[in-house]
Amino acid sequence: MNAPGTVVWLARHEFRLAWRDWRSMITAGRRRHGRTIVAILVVFAAFMHGIAFVMLPRQIGAGEIDKATLLAVTGCMVLAFSLLLSQSLESVTRAFYARFDLDLILSSPVLARRVFTVRIAIVALSLAAMAALLAAPFIDVLLLRDGWRWLGAYAVVAAMGAAAAACAVAVTVALFRLIGARRTRLVAQIVAAVIGAVFVIVLQVAAIMSYGTMSRYAILQSDAVVAQAPGADSLVWWPARAALGDPAAMGTVLVVSLLLLALTIVAFAPRFGAYAVAAAGASQAIARRQRPAAIRPASPARALRHKEWTLLLRDPWLASQTLMQLLYLLPPALMLWKSFAADAASLVLLVPVLVMAAGQLAGGLAWLAISGEDAPDLVATAPVPAGRILRAKIEAVMGAVALVFAPFLIALALAAPVSALVAALGIAAAGGAATTIQLWFRAQAKRSHFRRRQTSSRVATFAEAFSSVAWAGAAALAAAGTWFAVPAAVIALAILGGVRLISPATT
């Protein structure tokens, strides 16, 4: 059973790779002893359980499960499922296009069907594990406060992982057939980004249109939606009932999801080899004919800025990430439009959203421009001082951020000029801080490793997030006209100072 080439043997190989990948993610690629890894995990788990303990209400509605509860739980599950499906689409796409070992495996006498059976199963398993890891603190706290019935949530998490993987495979195969291997990569990235964001956005848009607030729970908890929802005994609520510990619902949801995954594997795995070969052909033929152009005169700084912008525009991974960020800005934009001239005070709420988004976008762009330089030797051997090179790259990042946020700021300025000014300053501060953090933690990497940038430095990732939150908070307080903005800005600066002290540039 464990003979070379069998499903079990392939699964063992995939597990070994996944384990080492995961271990490297936890340790940020450094060699650490098992005890250190366990200690890191314990601290992380304790921290997450603490957050769950504070966030979840003390009293969970025991006894009768009403429609409002089912609706709230279902809403959370749909949100989680859309994120899992988005992640799953990315994983399945990568299985075709990230070819570091696919050539070796497909050129071996092992059946391609077996390879992809194992890979799809691993995608499902990884998703379920990731979801379980993130949900575990909340489920554990619910277990502690409300009894054993919440144990069913773990089974639902596994079911959601299986169903998300099955749907992702079906969507990818459909894309292959509809638009061909060459376009599937980019379109799948965009579909993943849209799916990941669409549920939250739809809820927020509905909340803005109906209640003038961006809280997605306003809609889920509204009397109108609860009244319109199917009866409490409807099949629609079975996943929610399963999560709440109904044994029959739990068993059904789990069996249906696993069956869906099994059917997907049986139906599509035999054709995956051909799709993978088509994907390889697509990456060979992807070069496009461009209009011949004359070389324009350029200083080194201008040449660098132009190169960065060209590469940013042509980066499919970045396109999907940026699209996601922009999609999340749609609800604030709608709120801006709806409140325009009617209620300028409510526009203050937009300021932190814009500042936070700018910090996140700037961090990603800065990583691509500074760490994700594909020709570091070329740039380093140019007769340009290192400081000037970095300055040009930073200018390219901040220029791109300015371009993305300018329309929002202009619209905001027409309705609430002071809020627009505060937002502009906040965007500059959050973007500048995120870029600076990336500068301090820069480590040469391939541009194609963008999606794994968080694993190269945990500290940089958290620092970037904390910094963006702090600047968003400071900007929100400033827009509200309170002097508390000053200490908030000081905290944001202190975070940056602390990051500087522990950055490799200092240590």
Add this chain to the structure above:
Amino acid sequence: MPFTAPALALEIAGLHKRFDRPAVNGFDLAVRTGEFYALLGPNGAGKTTILRMVAGLLRPDAGAIRIFGVDALTDPVAAKQVVAWVSDEPMIYDKLTPFEYLEFVAGLWGVDAAAAQARARDLVDWLGLGEHAHERCEGFSKGMRQKVALAGALVHDPKLIVLDEPLTGLDAGSARQVKEVLRARVRAGGAVVMTTHILEVAERMADRIGVIAAGRLIAQGTLEELRERAGHGRASLEDAFLALVADEAAA
């Protein structure tokens, strides 16, 4: 070794570099203008480390590097102006076309746009990239990528070209094109320093050959001089190289 002739293309004196262990250990070298110099050595001898220090990609622990009379350690920007570095892994951008890549490199080196345009066109034709000049590099073969990198190295008209295994992965036709380009540069008064594992290339192209082991230059000269030194008067460069390295290891 004190600096002597200011007209030398490259002068290296007492170069030291240590990582976990000494990688370069008192390395001296002088390459003349209009000379093709090949650096040979076993794996881990320090060849790439030396060339990366010449290109300004690594800072030596001790020693001096002068490029056409310019001190590369005190004035790296001026030194880089006349140097091109080509590594065995082509340094190009997948999402740029060869023409856009050349435009970028010309901008970095501050080359006049008209001159860059003319040179880019010549290089693209010369290296047989004309048909693909406006396609993105992402689907290019290793040989084509190496040609694009070489075109980038030449578009700013460097006086000294430093190459680390530039022929790795090239087919016979592409390798010949690259060799012709390099010979033409040398004839035009430039200098080339190249590491290679293909001894036949060193034998046929280099004016002088240096043999390096354990971070030191253990022998240098023309092919005849190396044969004499190795005591294998009629032997090939391969025999002479292996004998010199074996003698050094035994010493």
